[in-house]
Amino acid sequence: MAANAMDRLDLALEASNEGIWDWCFETDTQDFTGRVSEFFEYPDGAVPNFFEEPQWVHEEDREEFFEAIRRVKAGESIMLAVEPRLLCDGEVWKWFRIRGVPVLHDGHLTGLAGSIIDITRRKTAEQQLLEERHLTQTLVDNVPLQIYFKDLKSRFTMVNKSMIRWLRVESPNELLGKTDADFFGEEHAGQAFEDEQRILETGEPMKSVIEKETWSGREDTWVLTTKLPFRNRRGELKGTFGVSSDVSELVRTQRSLAEMAAELQARNEAYEEEMALAREIQQGLLPRTYPQINGASFGHRYLPISGLAGDFFEVLDLEDDRVGLLICDVMGHGVRSALVASLLRGLVTQAEKKRLKPGAFLESLNKGLVAFLQKAKVTMFATAFYIVIDFRNRKIRYASAGHPAGIMTGGGKAALLPLGGRGKGPGLGLLPDASYGELSVPLEGVDHLLLFTDGIYEVENESGEAFLQNRLVKTVREAGQQDLEGLLDHVLESVQKFAVDGEFDDDVCLLGMSMGE
Numbered sequence: 001m002a003a004n005a006m007d008r009l010d011l012a013l014e015a016s017n018e019g020i021w022d023w024c025f026e027t028d029t030q031d032f033t034g035r036v037s038e039f040f041e042y043p044d045g046a047v048p049n050f051f052e053e054p055q056w057v058h059e060e061d062r063e064e065f066f067e068a069i070r071r072v073k074a075g076e077s078i079m080l081a082v083e084p085r086l087l088c089d090g091e092v093w094k095w096f097r098i099r100g101v102p103v104l105h106d107g108h109l110t111g112l113a114g115s116i117i118d119i120t121r122r123k124t125a126e127q128q129l130l131e132e133r134h135l136t137q138t139l140v141d142n143v144p145l146q147i148y149f150k151d152l153k154s155r156f157t158m159v160n161k162s163m164i165r166w167l168r169v170e171s172p173n174e175l176l177g178k179t180d181a182d183f184f185g186e187e188h189a190g191q192a193f194e195d196e197q198r199i200l201e202t203g204e205p206m207k208s209v210i211e212k213e214t215w216s217g218r219e220d221t222w223v224l225t226t227k228l229p230f231r232n233r234r235g236e237l238k239g240t241f242g243v244s245s246d247v248s249e250l251v252r253t254q255r256s257l258a259e260m261a262a263e264l265q266a267r268n269e270a271y272e273e274e275m276a277l278a279r280e281i282q283q284g285l286l287p288r289t290y291p292q293i294n295g296a297s298f299g300h301r302y303l304p305i306s307g308l309a310g311d312f313f314e315v316l317d318l319e320d321d322r323v324g325l326l327i328c329d330v331m332g333h334g335v336r337s338a339l340v341a342s343l344l345r346g347l348v349t350q351a352e353k354k355r356l357k358p359g360a361f362l363e364s365l366n367k368g369l370v371a372f373l374q375k376a377k378v379t380m381f382a383t384a385f386y387i388v389i390d391f392r393n394r395k396i397r398y399a400s401a402g403h404p405a406g407i408m409t410g411g412g413k414a415a416l417l418p419l420g421g422r423g424k425g426p427g428l429g430l431l432p433d434a435s436y437g438e439l440s441v442p443l444e445g446v447d448h449l450l451l452f453t454d455g456i457y458e459v460e461n462e463s464g465e466a467f468l469q470n471r472l473v474k475t476v477r478e479a480g481q482q483d484l485e486g487l488l489d490h491v492l493e494s495v496q497k498f499a500v501d502g503e504f505d506d507d508v509c510l511l512g513m514s515m516g517e
Contacts, residue, residue, distance in 0.1 A: 018117040021100070023051055025111045039096070039118050041089040050086050051112075058085035058093055072102060072112065080112060083119065095123035131379055144245070146223070149230060151239040154179050154196045166246075185214030195227060196240045203229050208264055210247060222251040224264070291317035294391040295516025299484045301492050303455075303508040310337025310382070311453045311509035314348055316355055321391040324355050327511050328428075329403065329453040330382040340380055343372060344428070358386045358399035359438035362425065366401065366436075369429040381427040385451055387417075389513070394443040399436045402427035404454060404469060407476050410445040414477035416469065417441065448487060449513045450476060455506030456491070459499035467498050484514040 019036035023029075032047045040047050050056035057065050061084035071077040080100035085093045100114025140147055146163040150156055156175045167183050169175060180189040188211065195206055205228040213221045223244040230241045290298040298315055310330030318324050328344055330337040344365060351364035362384060373380055383403035389396055398406070398417060402424065405417040418439065425436035457467045472491070479490040488510055496502040 018115045020113075020115055022103075022113045023100075023111050024103075025109070036116055039088065039094070039116065040086070041092075048087070056087050058087075061085050069112075072100070073109065075109070078102070080114060083123070094118055094120045128379070135379065146244045146246075147241070149239060149241045150196060152200060152237070154193050154240070157239065183215075185216055188212065188214045199227055199229055199240050200237065205229070208268070210251075211244070221246065221248045223247060290315050291323050293317070293323050294321055296323065296389075296391075297484055297514045297516060299488050299512045299514075301488050301508070301510040303492075303504060305333065305455075305504055305507055308334055308338035309507040309509075310341050311455070311507040312341045312345065313451070313509055313511045314345075315511070316348075318355055318388065322356065323389050323513075324361075325387045325389070325406075325449065325451055325511060325513060326384065327403070327406075327451040327453065327509060328382050328384040329455075329507070329509070331380055333507065336380070340369070340382060340429075344369065344382060344384075356388060357438065358388055358397055359436040361386055362399050362401045362428070362436040363434070366428045366434050367432065370432045373429050374432075381429040383427045383454075387449065387451070389443065389449070389515075391443070395440050396443050396446065396449075397438055397440040399438045400424045401434075401436060404452070404457075406449055406451040407473055408441070408446050409448040409450075409476060409479075411447075412477070412480070414473050416473060443515070447515055448476075448484060449515075450487070450491070451511040453507065453509045455504055455508040456495055456510065458506060459495060459504055461498055462500050467495055471498075484512050488512050 017035070019039060020033045021036060022031040024031075030047070030049055030051060036047055037043060042048070048056045051069065054062055054066070061082075065082050065084045068077070068080055068082045072080045078101070080098065083095060083097050085095050088094045095118070096116050097119045098114065098116050100112045102109050103111040103113050141161045143160075144162065145160075146166050147160040148156060148163050149158040155177050156179070159172055159175050164170075164172060164175070167175065180192045183189075184192070192211070198204075199206060205226065207226045209225050211223050211225050213223060215221070224247045225242055225244040227240055227242040229237060230239045232238050300313060302309075302311070302313075304311070310328075310332060312328055314324075314326040316324035316326065326348065328341065330340045330344070347365045347368040350368065351361055354360045354364050365384065369382065382401075384401040385398065385403040385406060386400075387396060387398035387406060396408075396417075400419055405419045405424075407414055407416055418441070420439075426434050452472070457469050457472045459467050461467075472495075475491055475494045476487065478494075479487045482490060491510060492508075496504075
């Protein structure tokens with residue numbers, strides 16, 4: 001029975017991916033299971049003594065780590081619970097979650113024993129999330145606009161620094177849970193409440209409206225306000241949020257509301273004209289004609305969900321019966337993603353001499369993008385898939401930068417291009433020295449190639465089920481012997497029928513190639 005219990009314990013530990021350690025104070029020795037050796041990438045029995053030797057603990061975590069050990073030894077704490085960075089393989093810092101409890105003999109502390117598990121991926125993701133949140137909060141707090149969020153009862157839940165100054169309070173805590181009625185006169189507070197409740201009922205935003213704010217013991221002010229319904233990431237209605245700017249001076253200088261509205265309307269139209277021009281330019285950069293090579297034909301479908309998109313593709317004439325297909329997907333949407341996409345287009349031109357080697361080509365794009373993002377101190381990345389079709393040598397060579405593999409068809413079958421081993425490298429713009437493995441498959445038997453961005457398969461149906469790549473491969477196979485245009489239309493229509501209301505949540509880009517005769 002004991003043996004079975006130990007076997008079950010070993011299986012449980014293996015399933016949890018945790019290692020076990022035992023520190024004996026009497027012999028001053030530490031014992032570790034083999035899983036711990038794997039964490040540190042050392043042979044069994046060679047795990048460093050990080051419990052007593054500070055050099056194995058990251059200097060930023062060192063004080064907290066050894067203080068926690070001291071507290072347990074001194075009886076001030078009944079458990080060791082720390083998450084330090086430890087040096088592995090002599091050069092790599094990894095995050096670990098370490099838990100331990102005192103080992104007692106006849107009431108005396110004789111050691112500590114516990115578990116350890118590698119949490120580097122979680123910690124790295126947490127750090128990236130904190131950076132993104134800091135970036136967003138910095139932007140919100142420093143724009144010269146009053147920004148605020150309210151719940152379903154029009155009570156403040158979050159405000160930026162400009163709003164705090166506008167309401168003349170010391171901290172956000174003085175606003176949380178309160179309504180406009182706690183700060184403004186009845187005339188404005190009542191109207192604001194009605195507007196927000198109407199937005200919640202109809203879902204219709206209130207855009208660029210000049211509001212007169214009445215105060216108790218303070219001169220009236222005027223603000224240009226936009227209010228919209230606020231939904232969480234699951235689409236649940238949680239309240240409203242608004243943005244307002246002070247336009248009191250404009251009103252006080254006797255400019256009529258009609259003149260002000262006309263000026264603001266003109267500015268909005270100018271902005272829309274500029275955005276329309278930007279959209280036209282981005283659309284104009286898409287290929288209008290394709291290389292004439294070996295009877296091959298090309299086609300695409302490009303559906304940005306907003307005015308500007310971060311998806312783009314290129315069809316590159318490499319001469320000597322070779323052609324290159326590139327598809328990229330920049331994180332996010334809008335102007336920032338479109339700017340990065342434009343930058344990558346320029347890098348594609350600069351990397352002309354490396355276009356024949358997919359791995360080297362992606363490395364060149366990555367180095368250029370990393371240099372730009374580091375200089376701009378911006379956290380962004382893009383995924384990319386690049387493929388070279390060599391008709392002379394009858395071979396397809398390709399590489400991926402965090403991007404899903406393309407789909408090949410032939411003989412009534414369809415399958416993803418294999419990305420085993422080191423075939424899938426990190427996204428562009430993340431690691432300056434990233435390398436990208438190159439793979440190849442024979443060209444024989446391949447009828448079509450289809451490259452795509454994740455917007456095509458991440459759509460969900462009404463049950464919250466994602467379309468996913470397996471269903472996309474099946475959809476391509478079901479297209480049968482249709483020509484390339486028919487294949488592209490079939491894929492797009494199938495995904496739209498699957499999606500809620502036939503709408504995409506992300507930019508969609510499809511790039512197809514038919515091998516011809």
